Structures are given as C-alpha cells and as structure tokens.
Amino acid sequence: MIGLHLARIMKKEYDYTPKMCIFGGCRPLHRWGFPMSYYKEDDNEMIQSMVDCGGMTKEMAKDKLLVSSVLAGIKMDHLCMDRYVFNEKAEKLKAPLWLIGGLDDPRSPPEQLPEWDRYTTCSIQIKTFPGGHFFLKEKEADVLAWLGKVIEE
Template identity: 30%
Template sequence: MSWFRCAENRPWASMRLFCLPHAGGSAVFYRSWAKEISPAVEVHAVQYPGRADRIADTMIDDAHRLARLVAGAMAPLLDRPAALFGHSMGAVLAYEVARLLQERGSAPVHVFVSGARPPHDRGGDRVADKDDDELVAEMVKLGGSDAEALRDPELRELVLPYVRNDFRLIEGYAHRAAGTRLAVPVTAIIGDDDPHVTEEQAARWAEVTDGRFALRVLPGGHFYLNDRQRDVIAEVQRTLEVPAAP
C-alpha cells in the first residue's frame, strides 16, 4: 500500500509538498489543501499504517523507524524540489524525515513545523497509558475533526487503537542529537492559544537547524489551522516563493 495520498496529480508542478498528520490523524486532514494551494505545488499527504485505507497494516509506534520508512518511500518522488509540513506529532516526524533526506543527499528545500514543541524540548503528560474514556477526553480537549469521531461507539472502536499507538510513538520519542544536524530552513507555526506549545517553546526550533528560522503565530488553539487554513497555505506559498492559487 502506498504511503502517500495525492488528491490532485500535477505533472507540471515545480515542487512537491509532503504533509504529515498529527497523532490520530490521517491523510484526509490535508485533502482540501490541493484545491487551495498554488498550481505550482503538488501535495502528497502521508498515510500512516493502521488507519483509513491502511487499517489492516501493522501500526508503528517508533518515531525513528516511521521516519525511515517515510523517507524511503519518498525517494522516487524526489525528482522535483520537496518541502515538508507536519502538524503536532507530524512536525517531529517531518524533522526526522528531513534529517534522513539530508543525510542521503536529497535535503528538502524547507520544513514547516506546526503546533509542536521542538524535538529536544518534549515532556508533558503521558496520554498513551490512560484508559479509553480518559484518552477520548484528551482528544476532545485538543479539538480537531478526530475528536468528533470518538463520540461514536463504532468509530471509537476503530479509531482508538491507532490514536493510542500515535501517543505512544510521540511520548516515547527521544531526540538523537548525535545524528545529522539539519541545515534546512525551518518555519514554526503555532496558534496563540495552544495549551501544548508556547511561543517561547516554538522559538527553540531554531536550535535544531543551521538554516534560517522563522516563527509565525496565528489566532487559535492546537488545531488553529482548521480555521486558518488559508493563512497557513499563504505562509507556505510565500516561503516557497510560488505564485498563489488563482
């Protein structure tokens, strides 16, 4: 099963944007981006195993292993410049994928990290070990479209295993400073009311790259990008220097 979902193939596009979802998320989170973003960009959303059309595939709860698999799957698609965008758990994975690509001589042109603390400043409560009701409560508190799905008992039975897996992945993640040091430009984007990452914490993403760094703060909570999708896409287009969609 392919690792990527591309809602709109654009053979003429000058660049590809690879989008990595949050914990409990799937590729559908980025489906609408293809219509909103510049025609010069082809969007590929990562579909993690164990959910949606990959529900039968074995889940992965190790961030470094998952990053290696994503980076490997990207190889045939790197015939054009590539950028990475990751939200929450996806931001940390995007960072690790970028390090691997750089190590292999195919560094992305930019990494966008959204709604996440930097890899060397993790911490926070452990959610993966909580019971089902507490896990659902945490998801509802975070917001996002997945929270509503968890209110339906049948969907909950399907969704909770991979939600728990993803929290186990990100809570068990440890930054390996001894690995390849990123030299790629990084833009961090957060919501000004996100309970999980402050502006000061987001600014520390600058410490893990030798490339230039920018921090953008938009109105909203952890899932600020649901309401501010156009602003986020506009930021991506400006940064990548591609024309806006007509």
C-alpha cells in the same frame, strides 16, 4: 518529530536536503516532557481529553465507528512520542525551518518555537495563527493561504 528525522534520513541515505521544512504545532524536541503516557489512558479518558483540547467535537466522540477507527492510530502516535529518545548530538539540518503554531497552544507554546534553531544550521521563521493546538483546523483557510504564498516564494 517524523519530519525532522525524515529530513535527516534523506540527507544521510540520498544526499538530499529539502529546500525548507515546515513544522506545525510541535514544541522543540528537547522540550518534550517524558514520559507522557497518553497511550495508557482509558479510552474514554483519551476521547474526553481530545474533546477538551479541540481535537474532536462532542458529536464526533459519540460516533463509535469514528472513534474506533482513529483511537488506535492516536494511541500509537502517543506511544511513539513516549518512547522517543532525544539526541542532542544528532546532525543539524542544512535547510531553513518554518515553524507555525497557535497563539494559545498549551502543548506547543509559541514562546518555545524560536528554540527550533537548535535543529538547523540555517534560518528559522515563525508564523503564528489565532487558535490552540488545533489551529490548523480552526484557521484552515488562513493557514492554506499562507502556505501557498510561502511555497510560491
């Protein structure tokens, strides 16, 4: 969501269009189900849901200092998503999009990634990796190798 809007602002304010945008682990904005209300969850429920989806290990969840340092940011991230208003008429990007996702991601199913074509006048490319919502962490070396190749090309 932030990357898409940043690219739009860069075009509007500075007449700058990125050469490409790469979005990972995010379903198309028109597919978001609102309200999500994750930020309203009890802290322990939120931590457990993060463990369940692979965003935090059980050991990390026991570290009170770590949890207290990340929980506020995660709640604000979820609050922003919850208050997001999709604008079907917003200007499309004039840059190609690369969409990357986890093959088993329940929050951003790979079959929805082609729908990102609604946000650009250019082409989209899709690359999936084994893993779930946190495929970036699960397949970090593979993602970085792929990313280096894409940027080099």
